Amino acid sequence: MRADLHTHTLYSFDGDPTATVNAMCESAIAKGLTHLAITDHCDINGEIEGIYPVLDKDAVFDAVCAAKKTYARRLTVLFGIELGQATQYPTEARALLERYPYDIVLGSLHNLANTPDFYYMSVQDADFPAPQLAEMSDGEIAALFERSLQETSALLDFEGIHVLPHLTYLHRYVRQVGRKLNFTPHLPQIAALFEKMIRQGVALELNTSSLVADGTGLPMPTAELLALYRQCGGKLISVGSDAHVPHRIAQSFDAAAALLTACGFTALSVPTAGGILTLPINS
């Protein structure tokens, strides 16, 4: 696959200092990609409530515009954003999408309403105290996942989202603390969510940030859920490494291509502001 449609630069609060826009483009070219989306974090609730540093949107816009020109003949650079929790501050989120000409908008859910980021539920951080997943019952973890599906469904009503990244974001942290998330009881709710995505024309993302090159590790979502999406009639499918450092661009993409092929997908098919981007999976 020659497109990585979810990456972060040093403008993201958690981006690596070496992850300049140009360094990300150079790495994408070195790995044979034809398309790269720069999708820095804007967790709208985190910015408004002072939890995270505010993304310098003008700076990243200027850097991506410059990179589009610099690499025009070698790489298609998409100006994107990973917009977190849009439905928690819809007016501000809407204003952001109207202010910048985003090519691609990822609509994320990193934390539930009035609940810390799932990441902080997996680590002890004095600055961000959070209930710990390791100490929760299976039922409490299942309830968190159910709430995440409900809030993700509400997110789909927010107009302007092209891609739903890491649908099973909670799964990564549940797994990291040695616990399990059983999807079986949630499959009807997940299928209903997929049907809504299909109606709204929003793509599902295969996020490879926790996938290992040999195919082990954790695809987000899992093969079981990718196959369910396909069975529901899902065709819009994206892929992203979620790299925060240049060398992680296109991480485990061969394994991801094999997974998508096994689930019945033949092409990446991703809505963008400029129309649907269709690219072969096996290239």
Ligand SMILES: [Zn+2]
């Ligand atoms: Zn994310």
Ligand SMILES: [Zn+2]
């Ligand atoms: Zn991300």
